[in-house]
Amino acid sequence: MSVLGQSVAVYPPDIRSIDGLIEALRTHPLLGCSTDAWVRGHGFDDSKFAERRKPTAQDLDKVSRDQPVALRRCDGHTMVVNSRALAIAGIDAATPDPAGGRIERDESGEPTGVLVENAAIELVEAHVPPDEEDxxxxxxxxxxxxxxxxxxxxxxxxxxxxxxxxxxxxxxxxxxxxxxxxxxxxxxxxxxxxxxxxxxxxxxxxxxxxxxxxxxxxxxxxxxxxxxxxxxxxxxxxxxxxxxxxxxxxxxxxxxxxxxxxxxxxxxxxxxxxxxxxxxxxxxxxxxxxxxxxxxxxxxxxxxxxxxxxxxxxxxxxxxxxxxxxxxxxxxxxxxxxxxxxxxxxxxxxxxxxxxxxxxxxxxxxxxxxxxxxxxxxxxxxxxxxxxxxxxxxxxxxxxxxxxxxxxxxxxxxxxxxxxxxxxIRPGLEASFVVLDKDIFTVPTHTIDSVEVSQTWLAGEKRYEA
Missing domain, CATH: 3.20.20.140 (Metal-dependent hydrolases)
Incomplete structure (x- = not known):
């Protein structure tokens, strides 16, 4: 998760529309800072969107036309970028699909901003400057x-x-x-x-x-x-x-x-x-x-x-x-x-x-x-x-x-x-275990997801307590 760095999370159930996604991306801390600063997001699921489609470059242009915007789908296999990011990467109608990847295009052959699989995503990622933070x-x-x-x-x-x-x-x-x-x-x-x-x-x-x-x-x-x-x-x-x-x-x-x-x-x-x-x-x-x-x-x-x-x-x-x-x-x-x-x-x-x-x-x-x-x-x-x-x-x-x-x-x-x-938990192991706030084996099954960790022990030492 940390490697996503300054990236806005747009997962369901919190985000359920392209409009909501755009509003979330507008909260990015680097938006408006510099035309070289990338606005990034991750986690969208278009199957839950009211619009029943993926966002496109045209949609992400509403976040910014001056800064590059790049957004990863929840599964990590698709990225959507805005027009500025396409231009930086040199992706246009003449750009061929890379081996193992696909550039989605509209009826006229122009890229829509949707890049499928890592080979296509890397066409853009190669132009993202390295993060200066360790x-x-x-x-x-x-x-x-x-x-x-x-x-x-x-x-x-x-x-x-x-x-x-x-x-x-x-x-x-x-x-x-x-x-x-x-x-x-x-x-x-x-x-x-x-x-x-x-x-x-x-x-x-x-x-x-x-x-x-x-x-x-x-x-x-x-x-x-x-x-x-x-x-x-x-x-x-x-x-x-x-x-x-x-x-x-x-x-x-x-x-x-x-x-x-x-x-x-x-x-x-x-x-x-x-x-x-x-x-x-x-x-x-x-x-x-x-x-x-x-x-x-x-x-x-x-x-x-x-x-x-x-x-x-x-x-x-x-x-x-x-x-x-x-x-x-x-x-x-x-x-x-x-x-x-x-x-x-x-x-x-x-x-x-x-x-x-x-x-x-x-x-x-x-x-x-x-x-x-x-x-x-x-x-x-x-x-x-x-x-x-x-x-x-x-x-x-x-x-x-x-x-x-x-x-x-x-x-x-x-x-x-x-x-x-x-x-x-047995002799010879390192005594790393958790203590739960409820008995997971006896609570009603529909409440299992409400169980929380009260304590976490690592190698015999208590390292977390709620």
Missing amino acids: PADRLAALDEHFLSRGLVGVTDLFATFIDDPLPAYRRAAERGLSPQVVIYPGWDALKSAAGSHIVPDLDEDDRFGRVKIGGVKLFMDGAFSDRNAWNEDPYPDSCHHGGQVAADDDLLEAVAWARHNQVQVAIHAMGDRALNHVIDLFGDEEPWMGEIPSIRLDHASLFTPAMIDRVNAARMSFGVISHTIFFFAEYEAYAANLTQEQFKNAYPIRSFYERIPHSALASDSPATAWADSDNVFISIRAAVERRAYDGSDIGQEQAISVGQAVLLYTSRASEITRLHNLGG
Whole structure:
């Protein structure tokens, strides 16, 4: 969250229209300061907008025509920029779509300001001046927030918003950031930093300690909420299947590097075709990480029973990390973008729990369409009740118990991510735990999201009290 810096949050349920989004962006502290200062925002979900569309450059020009304005969608896969930002980046009707990305255009071929996937987003991001503030200070400032949420271990699954993330996080730890941190830099960013050279190897110090590199991250596809997840079947009322983002050569190269450096590969894969493609590529290969998964299937959204059979039969050791917060917060988008059959196979958390030992739940905060997405009790309630924020059924047959949901967020998560000595209370662990204000196992399930952390203990020391 801290890497978003001076960025205005425009998440639902707070922002539900383009007009409301514009008003929120007008509160940016740098608006009106300098024509070179970027006005940034993050978190919009157009599926909840009264206008039922994405904002465009024309809309963001109402915030400013003199300053560049850049706004990330909640899922992180789309950015919208104003006319000034397009001009700075040199994007016009003649600009071709980059490989793995798309520049949306109007009927005349002019860019609308909507940039889809990281390859297109980077056309603009490359022109944003570096932040002069040390990111370690912003990371350290998150400590109170993390501890108030009871988070004693976190993973950064796309640590490319910060240059040299490992030193930055370690400086933050020296300045007061308490949780253990496992970092997964983006493979594209590592290659870009290396330039024409081979991506450098990690040393032992990089891979161990309270703050460490856990692996590298790649994107197999986009998101369901924007119809960019890669599916076997087309989206409803469409011939569009989504598409592949990372090239096979990049995937193979990243896995070879991770194997050599004894770290994981985390692959964003939401659609069933994306997930099957990863299993096709690596299912028969020898794993390299011992007792923990070598390859993480992150988000793992559309997952049939047959695909679970494939994971269990594979020679490769796969971990499956999924969510309930997406289904909970983005119900309208999933209802519109999945067929009835796909809906039944979306986020099968009970099947994951029962059939895949290396499975866990995660928040994906802040790339989630909910202002309070790193509140684990919202995700636990959604896992137990399998109902969206508006009460809609999101797959009752895949509901799990409170205890099972807690395990997916604690011991199972720590095992997959190498968060050492966390995830339980027993001899040999580091005595990091939380005290809650209510008994999560006995409160009515519809009130689980009202449970709060009273105390957070880290390595036997009380570090937070409400």
